[in-house]
Amino acid sequence: MSVAVAVPERVVRRRVDAERGLRGALLGLFALFLWVFLAWPMAQIVWRSLHDNRGAFIGLGNYVRYVSTPAIGVSITNSLGVASVAMAVTVALAFVYAYALTRARIAGRGLFRLVAMLPIFAPSLVSAIAFVYAFGNNGIVTRQTGFNVGIYGAKGIVLAEVFYCFPHAMLILMAALAAADARLYDAAAALGASRVKTFMTVTLPGVKYGLMSACFVVFTLVITDFGVPKVVGGKFSVMATEIYNQVIGQQNFTMGATVSVVLLIPAALACVIDRIVQRRQYALVSSSARPLAPGQGRLTNALLFGYCALVAAAILGIYAVIVGASLVTRWPYNFAPTLKHYRFDTIGGYTPLLNSVGVAALTAVVGTVITFAGAYLVEKSRTAAAGVLYMLALLPVAVPGMVLGLAYIFVFNAAGSVLNRLYGTLAILVISNLIHYFTVPFLTATTSLKQMDAEFENVSASLGVPFYRTFWRVTVPIALPSIVGISMYFFLNAMVTLSAVVFLVAPGTELAAVAVLLLDDAGESAQATAMSVLIIGIGLLARLVYWALLRGVTRRTQAWTTATQEPTSTA
Amino acid sequence: MVRWALTLLVLLLAAAAPAGAKDTVVIYTALEPEQITDYMKAVNKTLPNLDVKMLRLSTGDISARFMAEKDNPQADVIWGVGATNVMVFKNAGLLEPYAPKGLARVQPLFRDKDATPSWVGIDIYMSAFCFNTDVAKKKNLPKPESWADLTKPVYKGEIVMPNPASSGTGYLSVASILQRMKEPEGWKYLDALDKNMAEYTKSGSKPCKDTASGERAIGISFEYVAMKMKKDGAPVEMILPKEGSGYEMEANALTKKGKSNAAAKEFLDWAITDEAMSLYSKYFAAVSVAGFPVPEGLPKDISKVVYPNDFDWSAKNRDRILAEWAKRYQK
Amino acid sequence: MADPRPPAVALEGVAKRFGGVIALRDVSLTVAEGEFVCFLGPSGCGKTTLLRIVAGLEPQNAGLVRMAGRDVSRLPPSQRNYGIVFQSYALFPNLTVARNVAYGLETRRLGRAGVEARVDALLDLVHLRPHKQRYPAQLSGGEQQRVALARALAPSPSLLLLDEPLSALDARVRLALRHEMKALQRRLGITTIMVTHDQEEALTMADRIVVMNHGVVEQIGTPADIYTEPSSLFVARFVGHMNLLPATAVQPGRARVGALTLRHRPAPGVGPGMAVTLGIRPEEVRVGAAARDLDNRLTARVTSVQFQGAFTRLGLRGLGDGGVALECDVAATALADLGVKEGAEVPVALAPDALRAFVEPPGTHA
Numbered sequence A: 001m002s003v004a005v006a007v008p009e010r011v012v013r014r015r016v017d018a019e020r021g022l023r024g025a026l027l028g029l030f031a032l033f034l035w036v037f038l039a040w041p042m043a044q045i046v047w048r049s050l051h052d053n054r055g056a057f058i059g060l061g062n063y064v065r066y067v068s069t070p071a072i073g074v075s076i077t078n079s080l081g082v083a084s085v086a087m088a089v090t091v092a093l094a095f096v097y098a099y100a101l102t103r104a105r106i107a108g109r110g111l112f113r114l115v116a117m118l119p120i121f122a123p124s125l126v127s128a129i130a131f132v133y134a135f136g137n138n139g140i141v142t143r144q145t146g147f148n149v150g151i152y153g154a155k156g157i158v159l160a161e162v163f164y165c166f167p168h169a170m171l172i173l174m175a176a177l178a179a180a181d182a183r184l185y186d187a188a189a190a191l192g193a194s195r196v197k198t199f200m201t202v203t204l205p206g207v208k209y210g211l212m213s214a215c216f217v218v219f220t221l222v223i224t225d226f227g228v229p230k231v232v233g234g235k236f237s238v239m240a241t242e243i244y245n246q247v248i249g250q251q252n253f254t255m256g257a258t259v260s261v262v263l264l265i266p267a268a269l270a271c272v273i274d275r276i277v278q279r280r281q282y283a284l285v286s287s288s289a290r291p292l293a294p295g296q297g298r299l300t301n302a303l304l305f306g307y308c309a310l311v312a313a314a315i316l317g318i319y320a321v322i323v324g325a326s327l328v329t330r331w332p333y334n335f336a337p338t339l340k341h342y343r344f345d346t347i348g349g350y351t352p353l354l355n356s357v358g359v360a361a362l363t364a365v366v367g368t369v370i371t372f373a374g375a376y377l378v379e380k381s382r383t384a385a386a387g388v389l390y391m392l393a394l395l396p397v398a399v400p401g402m403v404l405g406l407a408y409i410f411v412f413n414a415a416g417s418v419l420n421r422l423y424g425t426l427a428i429l430v431i432s433n434l435i436h437y438f439t440v441p442f443l444t445a446t447t448s449l450k451q452m453d454a455e456f457e458n459v460s461a462s463l464g465v466p467f468y469r470t471f472w473r474v475t476v477p478i479a480l481p482s483i484v485g486i487s488m489y490f491f492l493n494a495m496v497t498l499s500a501v502v503f504l505v506a507p508g509t510e511l512a513a514v515a516v517l518l519l520d521d522a523g524e525s526a527q528a529t530a531m532s533v534l535i536i537g538i539g540l541l542a543r544l545v546y547w548a549l550l551r552g553v554t555r556r557t558q559a560w561t562t563a564t565q566e567p568t569s570t571a
Numbered sequence B: 001m002v003r004w005a006l007t008l009l010v011l012l013l014a015a016a017a018p019a020g021a022k023d024t025v026v027i028y029t030a031l032e033p034e035q036i037t038d039y040m041k042a043v044n045k046t047l048p049n050l051d052v053k054m055l056r057l058s059t060g061d062i063s064a065r066f067m068a069e070k071d072n073p074q075a076d077v078i079w080g081v082g083a084t085n086v087m088v089f090k091n092a093g094l095l096e097p098y099a100p101k102g103l104a105r106v107q108p109l110f111r112d113k114d115a116t117p118s119w120v121g122i123d124i125y126m127s128a129f130c131f132n133t134d135v136a137k138k139k140n141l142p143k144p145e146s147w148a149d150l151t152k153p154v155y156k157g158e159i160v161m162p163n164p165a166s167s168g169t170g171y172l173s174v175a176s177i178l179q180r181m182k183e184p185e186g187w188k189y190l191d192a193l194d195k196n197m198a199e200y201t202k203s204g205s206k207p208c209k210d211t212a213s214g215e216r217a218i219g220i221s222f223e224y225v226a227m228k229m230k231k232d233g234a235p236v237e238m239i240l241p242k243e244g245s246g247y248e249m250e251a252n253a254l255t256k257k258g259k260s261n262a263a264a265k266e267f268l269d270w271a272i273t274d275e276a277m278s279l280y281s282k283y284f285a286a287v288s289v290a291g292f293p294v295p296e297g298l299p300k301d302i303s304k305v306v307y308p309n310d311f312d313w314s315a316k317n318r319d320r321i322l323a324e325w326a327k328r329y330q331k
Numbered sequence C: 001m002a003d004p005r006p007p008a009v010a011l012e013g014v015a016k017r018f019g020g021v022i023a024l025r026d027v028s029l030t031v032a033e034g035e036f037v038c039f040l041g042p043s044g045c046g047k048t049t050l051l052r053i054v055a056g057l058e059p060q061n062a063g064l065v066r067m068a069g070r071d072v073s074r075l076p077p078s079q080r081n082y083g084i085v086f087q088s089y090a091l092f093p094n095l096t097v098a099r100n101v102a103y104g105l106e107t108r109r110l111g112r113a114g115v116e117a118r119v120d121a122l123l124d125l126v127h128l129r130p131h132k133q134r135y136p137a138q139l140s141g142g143e144q145q146r147v148a149l150a151r152a153l154a155p156s157p158s159l160l161l162l163d164e165p166l167s168a169l170d171a172r173v174r175l176a177l178r179h180e181m182k183a184l185q186r187r188l189g190i191t192t193i194m195v196t197h198d199q200e201e202a203l204t205m206a207d208r209i210v211v212m213n214h215g216v217v218e219q220i221g222t223p224a225d226i227y228t229e230p231s232s233l234f235v236a237r238f239v240g241h242m243n244l245l246p247a248t249a250v251q252p253g254r255a256r257v258g259a260l261t262l263r264h265r266p267a268p269g270v271g272p273g274m275a276v277t278l279g280i281r282p283e284e285v286r287v288g289a290a291a292r293d294l295d296n297r298l299t300a301r302v303t304s305v306q307f308q309g310a311f312t313r314l315g316l317r318g319l320g321d322g323g324v325a326l327e328c329d330v331a332a333t334a335l336a337d338l339g340v341k342e343g344a345e346v347p348v349a350l351a352p353d354a355l356r357a358f359v360e361p362p363g364t365h366a
Helices: A018-049 A061-068 A070-103 A109-121 A124-135 A140-145 A154-178 A182-190 A195-206 A208-224 A227-232 A239-249 A253-284 A298-327 A351-380 A384-398 A401-412 A418-422 A426-436 A439-450 A456-462 A467-478 A480-496 A512-521 A525-561 B002-014 B033-046 B059-068 B083-091 B133-139 B168-181 B185-196 B206-212 B223-231 B262-270 B274-280 B311-316 B318-329 C047-055 C097-102 C111-125 C141-153 C171-188 C199-205 C223-228 C233-238 C332-338
Strands: A328-330 A334-337 B024-029 B051-056 B077-082 B119-132 B159-162 B197-201 B218-222 B236-239 B247-255 C009-018 C021-031 C036-040 C062-067 C082-085 C159-163 C191-196 C208-213 C216-221 C243-251 C254-257 C260-263 C275-280 C285-287 C297-307 C311-318 C325-331 C345-350 C356-358
Touching: A018 A253, A018 A351, A018 A384, A018 A401, A018 A426, A018 A467, A061 A070, A061 A253, A070 A109, A070 A154, A070 A208, A070 A239, A070 A253, A070 A298, A109 A154, A109 A298, A109 A480, A109 A525, A124 A140, A124 A154, A124 A227, A124 A298, A124 A512, A124 A525, A154 A208, A154 A227, A154 A298, A182 A195, A195 A208, A208 A239, A208 A253, A227 A239, A227 A512, A239 A253, A239 A401, A239 B059, A253 A384, A253 A401, A298 A328, A298 A525, A351 A384, A351 A426, A351 A439, A351 A467, A351 A480, A351 A512, A351 A525, A384 A439, A401 A418, A401 A426, A418 A426, A426 A480, A439 A480, A456 A467, A456 C082, A467 A480, A480 A512, A480 A525, A512 A525, B024 B059, B024 B262, B033 B051, B033 B262, B033 B274, B051 B059, B059 B077, B059 B083, B059 B168, B077 B083, B077 B119, B077 B168, B077 B262, B083 B119, B083 B168, B083 B247, B083 B311, B083 B318, B119 B133, B119 B168, B119 B206, B119 B223, B119 B274, B159 B168, B159 B185, B159 B206, B168 B185, B168 B218, B168 B247, B168 B311, B168 B318, B185 B197, B185 B318, B197 B206, B206 B218, B206 B223, B206 B236, B218 B223, B223 B236, B247 B262, B311 B318, C009 C047, C021 C047, C021 C062, C021 C208, C021 C216, C036 C047, C036 C199, C047 C082, C047 C159, C047 C191, C047 C208, C082 C141, C097 C111, C097 C141, C111 C141, C141 C159, C141 C171, C171 C199, C191 C199, C199 C223, C208 C223, C208 C233, C216 C223, C216 C233, C233 C243, C233 C275, C233 C356, C243 C260, C243 C325, C254 C275, C285 C311, C285 C325, C311 C332, C311 C345, C325 C332, C325 C345
Parallel strands: B024 B051, B024 B077, B159 B197, B159 B218, C036 C191, C036 C208, C082 C159, C159 C191
Antiparallel strands: A328 A334, B077 B247, B119 B218, B119 B236, B119 B247, C009 C021, C009 C062, C208 C216, C243 C254, C243 C275, C254 C260, C275 C356, C285 C345, C297 C311, C297 C345, C311 C325
């Protein structure tokens, strides 16, 4: 061995050519984007929570006041309680449903899955409105049965949240249950284990991470949602409505910021744990696993079918109530059919709906470009700065929408800032949606980029082809299915989201989901349901378009993706 | 460099937003949505050059928003917002005095006392109960005739009223009770009322609308919505409480923005014309220019049914009352 | 140096670290115009890192990279004029074979017809013209490898870099491709650097081999040099098979192994009393009649007979206490004459001119 020579820490810097410069500039732009629209606003929230309404620094004074004002402080325990109960109920119900769809041989599985997905297409408060129509003091079920559930308060919140969160939990649990290893079941059978024992020792441990993940997702959804408690909360106050009341009702921004920071804690915690858990989930399934064929005893199958039919009927029933209420003159006194609730004359007609579609479409296009290009730039430049950007890109998933919206008021409505120009525009709505829903598409894009050969860029560099050409000709076409998926995710969420944009809509930029809220606030529930029906319709339509697009993409890419199955000659 | 890039980014993004047209006027209002639809038809016909952008929220919400935006005001015009709130705006120095054309026709009670008024009132509305007879029959509830009746145990959980922090209707009711009964007796009454309260709603019309749909038995709202629900065929009755209703004036004002806005003034001029007044008079117990008819079903002279309101007291004590109210009843 | 032209590639004092780990230390070497050089070493020895530094895909921490006399140390990959084939081939799955090969040509002003002609020529070169319109996934591994090669050669680079190009293929295909690639390189006369951990591949294909270990160059030489004259115990063990006997130097040219004193090749730097390792390749060990009259003779028992096709490997153990263990390769033809079987005692000779002495005791590079 030769004599040890000291190797310097610094690398020999590459000369900056146009391409490298461009790459750096794009990365810088991406960093600027995340800084201006994410990091800086979030810093502002924390900063403001340490000041009083006149701008004087008061340290933790707001927090002390928050927890020591029993009327406000109770919202913390209320939120945690409701979120925990809704989480337990949702995950339990969804588990059986997902189990039936993945492990039992029952008829109409595709249909059951589709029906269970329906709540995803509507803003959360729509489910609450529907529950009022069905189970309210004068709801149709209450009138028919004479039994009053007592929907206003914690009970109603839990009910409506379970309905709203059901598909989210179901999707996660279905994925977990589908990834079972049949060999474990064979082993259990060979050892003579009873069905119950097999379930306890094989099935449950196999999906434990899926269960945990579902729990965290539901918990986060519930604790950050304010649409449902807004409608059926009655006098029961939770943190999300507290922020809304402090900000919209009293314009007490510092208290809003304080509650926001407190709300960030459980939401962020749930997200961090969920990420750790998900990583484990993937590691759990080995590549040699053999997929499990669905099948149960006849009685079990029948029971599971009955259960699914019941749940699906309940979901459809709720949707029927929404559609029905929007089409009758005065629920529940006058069932004469009418389309008058669809005139939306009190909110200026269809402008909010058109705005929503426009904002959702823009969010889909711009969001897809920024997340995918951003993920590409971060993934391909292995620098410390890119690592920071990656961490930053993971942050939004832990930020409740209302917190983001409030942060935007701080940043974009400050006197003398260049960012003022954005306040009150459709652009700020697009941006807030984009940041609010940034993480999942960013991770999807990163995953699909990681699946590609890391040497593509090196090959093209050696061939003298600039990276952007390869990005366009190779990376994008290969990732097209993910890209289509990302845009759909953005579109659907932008259509139904309420929490971030509720603080940001302005004269001329009203949105459909916010209109549902305001209509319900003003007691115009029939118009609120009519608007909901249209939102759901557009969501379903978009889903259909997405499905068709994906089919088209698949057909186009079939030539080079499924070709491996063809017999090939050897060299 | 960063600043430059930031500006560029913002401009790029702002390009997506529609550029401000010349005759744009941004209006903040707390008028009822269905009325606005009616008024806007006339505005669009009479003032076709205006591009009206409107934000409609409940009185408390629109006021809070207006106050919050004081460093970067978005609104050009305040239209039909509770006078109590508009007085607060004036004291905060957010309003530009302006005497709209035809000001002389406005009754003296309805305007700011300054020579060039900072605000001009347009209407008066008052609190009223909605009572669902269908629910009452089912639950065997007697018809309440007075504020005092509402605290009877039989109504426990059956009453809704608007949150005074967000709703003008809510505040006028609370302010009227406190003026009539004086503190602390007024608060004792409100404590008793709170025991029967099912919910405090954000908007002033929602209690009546929830009553109309049978979700609640009694809603404390205002007179117009009560009549409207009845006319629409809901099984409700309007009740004007024996002790006298609370009432509130709604007013217009010009935002101080440092630059003159002809379109805003044009709108304010229109907002007190006979055309506007005749439209308002379809919905309100009284309007600020004399000689317009009163809607059917309402007393010809409202002074017989209301408890007199000290607007100055209401405005001056607003923050204190709301803080006390929140401390007692916001849970 | 007789050749007045500067070397195609020259590395001077190249060093690289990844955080706290030193991957390369003071690497200097040259590659002549038209030469086929292999970087050979076990995984983690730094050979791929070195190739990526040459390619400009990895920045070095110190040292210079010259190509044809030009300092390219700070140039981006696109300005270094080379073609590269990766272990994974990195073929663009969404482009046909023809478009893959044309990829580096499209940005050069060749015109459609020009590109087409060049693609055809290259596909002819690798015998893939019939597969022109196929997608990579429709080709076998060997075919994909040839497409990658054609793509790398398409812009006529002055240097070809191959990063373990054959390791993903099965044994038979690998053997065939070795010859084909070598022949192609000869025909085109293109300077080539190939990274491999397969010593057989290096021995059969390279003009010169750079044996690397732990980030340093152990030896540079022709395959024959490397095989016959390994400069270190590491090279001796890594390239080919070698019997290694722990020994103690007695006097110049003599060392003691157990009870035996053996004569060996002169080894500079070996002094009496030093621990040394003696090495001899299995095919250099003589057995039976061939050993009879030779120096360094001993008697051993045959402990195993392994048939290996062209030759048979005998396991031997010297008689007596602590007798040395040896392996010996006997050609198939000679085996019959020898007539040995397990348990037989045979004379064995370790020819002094085949017996090398290394100063490091065995186990240094275990």
